[in-house]
Amino acid sequence: MPTTEKRRSTRIELDYLKVQLEWTDDNGLPRHQIVSCMDISQIGIRFxxxxxxxxxxxxxxxxxPGTDIAISxxxxxxxxxxxxxxxxxxxxxxxxEDAPQDFGEMN
Known part of the structure; x- marks a missing residue:
């Protein structure tokens, strides 16, 4: 049975590109971790x-991360x-709103 694509934008596969995450944990402490990014689209990222x-x-x-071309x-x-x-x-x-100016124009 055919399925209908529900995504609003095309995903670009990143082949498990290493990226750095930063967040605040439940105790209010800053955390960071290097993880593998799987794909990205105009509106989302999966890791x-x-x-x-x-x-x-x-x-x-x-x-x-840690380079002159870092983008967050x-x-x-x-x-x-x-x-x-x-x-x-x-x-x-x-x-x-926080993304680089040309980030929202990805195809």
């Missing part, structure tokens, strides 16, 4: 992580799904 995030959490993702965007967790081998696939909805 693989060794622990879950709560829905609604805010996370900052930095591409090319902020997003809100909209999905967190358990995968095999105790990993989690986490989806963020990107806050385009």
């Amino acid at each position: 693989e992580c060794p622990f879950p995030f709560s829905l609604g959490s805010y996370v900052c993702i930095t591409f090319n 965007v902020t997003g809100q967790v909209c999905r967190c799904a358990t995968q095999a081998l105790d990993t989690f696939h986490v989806a963020l909805q990107i806050n385009l």
